[in-house]
Amino acid sequence: MSEVICAPAEVKRARYAVAAVFAVHGAVTGSFATRVPWIQDHASVSAGQLGFALAFTAFGASCSMPLAGRISHTLGSRAALRALIASWTLALVLPSLAPNLLTLCLAMFVYGATAGMADVAMNALGVEVERLLDKSIMSGLHGLWSAGALVGSAGGTLAAHLGADARVHHALAAAVLTVLGLLACRWVLDVRPTEDEEPPPRFALPPRSALLIGAVGFCAVFAEGAALDWSAVYLRDQLESSAGVAAACTTGFMLTMAVARIAGDTVVNRFGAVRTVRVGGVLAALGGLLIVFGGHPAVATGGFGLMGLGIAVVVPLCFAAAGHSGPNPSQAIAGVATITYTSGLIAPSLIGGVAQMTSLVVSFGVVTLLACGLVVFAGVLRGGERMPEGAAARGETVAEPRA
Numbered sequence: 001m002s003e004v005i006c007a008p009a010e011v012k013r014a015r016y017a018v019a020a021v022f023a024v025h026g027a028v029t030g031s032f033a034t035r036v037p038w039i040q041d042h043a044s045v046s047a048g049q050l051g052f053a054l055a056f057t058a059f060g061a062s063c064s065m066p067l068a069g070r071i072s073h074t075l076g077s078r079a080a081l082r083a084l085i086a087s088w089t090l091a092l093v094l095p096s097l098a099p100n101l102l103t104l105c106l107a108m109f110v111y112g113a114t115a116g117m118a119d120v121a122m123n124a125l126g127v128e129v130e131r132l133l134d135k136s137i138m139s140g141l142h143g144l145w146s147a148g149a150l151v152g153s154a155g156g157t158l159a160a161h162l163g164a165d166a167r168v169h170h171a172l173a174a175a176v177l178t179v180l181g182l183l184a185c186r187w188v189l190d191v192r193p194t195e196d197e198e199p200p201p202r203f204a205l206p207p208r209s210a211l212l213i214g215a216v217g218f219c220a221v222f223a224e225g226a227a228l229d230w231s232a233v234y235l236r237d238q239l240e241s242s243a244g245v246a247a248a249c250t251t252g253f254m255l256t257m258a259v260a261r262i263a264g265d266t267v268v269n270r271f272g273a274v275r276t277v278r279v280g281g282v283l284a285a286l287g288g289l290l291i292v293f294g295g296h297p298a299v300a301t302g303g304f305g306l307m308g309l310g311i312a313v314v315v316p317l318c319f320a321a322a323g324h325s326g327p328n329p330s331q332a333i334a335g336v337a338t339i340t341y342t343s344g345l346i347a348p349s350l351i352g353g354v355a356q357m358t359s360l361v362v363s364f365g366v367v368t369l370l371a372c373g374l375v376v377f378a379g380v381l382r383g384g385e386r387m388p389e390g391a392a393a394r395g396e397t398v399a400e401p402r403a
Helices: 008-033 036-043 047-075 077-091 101-133 138-161 166-185 208-238 243-271 273-293 297-311 314-324 329-357 360-384
Strands: none
Touching (some): 008 077, 008 101, 008 138, 008 166, 036 101, 047 077, 077 101, 077 166, 101 138, 101 314, 101 329, 138 166, 138 314, 208 243, 208 297, 208 314, 243 273, 243 314, 273 297, 273 314, 273 360, 297 360, 314 329, 314 360, 329 360
């Protein structure tokens, strides 16, 4: 990716613009998630068939993400993001139109493919803005994604409560979000390759550095997926809490993640990415111990909150480290994103499989062990670390990544 020189006001405007794109991306996810029961009934599929169809979302994303770098190189970052975010918002209407399992699988594949490519493009632009500002902003961007998802979920919950047809709801939501996304793209950075810059491969495999960074993201996303999908079940079945308390635990986990991400950049700019992730890993592991050994709904709820607080900034920092690790941010980010999407895909089913053979307590013991991996392997994020506040004034430097 070529160097970009911008006025401070332009960079600031670009930061707000890409933040708006993150929020729009999240709102699509929230709008879809709340109408899954309606989509299941409309397509006349069983719970097992629905799970099979939903797996095509991650499959589509994993297949498409390596294409994003070539698209950005060919069109320029602004035009590419404009096309990809519009494709993603418009793809929201497809699942609700599917009348059977086959069409639902195809719809979810397209839905996931457009989501993945837009994800890579907007994260690459976020990394470019972060580089120009020379301070961490990726955690806040992902926090706005979470906020957008909550807004989309609220709209979907209202539509479901009113008994609205999901086809109408998603058509209206897609129209509004497409307009908002295109408007936001007017002010994002327009990064274009130089004449002598080699284009990336049409289907770029992730570089080795992205695999190591992706492994850290894998641990965090595995814990996130396990908590989101199984926290309510854990409290209801293992700790015999009410359905309301169990649901509140999941909601609290999501809110903790959103708030921690929005506030996370302040912490990262002060202490650096490596120390932040290591402390986060300790918090997540402590949360896991409370979940496994607490034996009471209130203690377990606190444990899930600690886990959310600990893992919240890890994925944004993995994307930032990948984007700063080499000359092609899109390719490295695509590699990390593919690994994290895979983690999110296998986590719920693996937790369920371990629980079937043993118990949910053992399942969350596995999650706790993976959280410890954040402490051990956080050093691989050093290559993308922003200089902590005050370090320049003291003449300090951030260490280069080790081979």
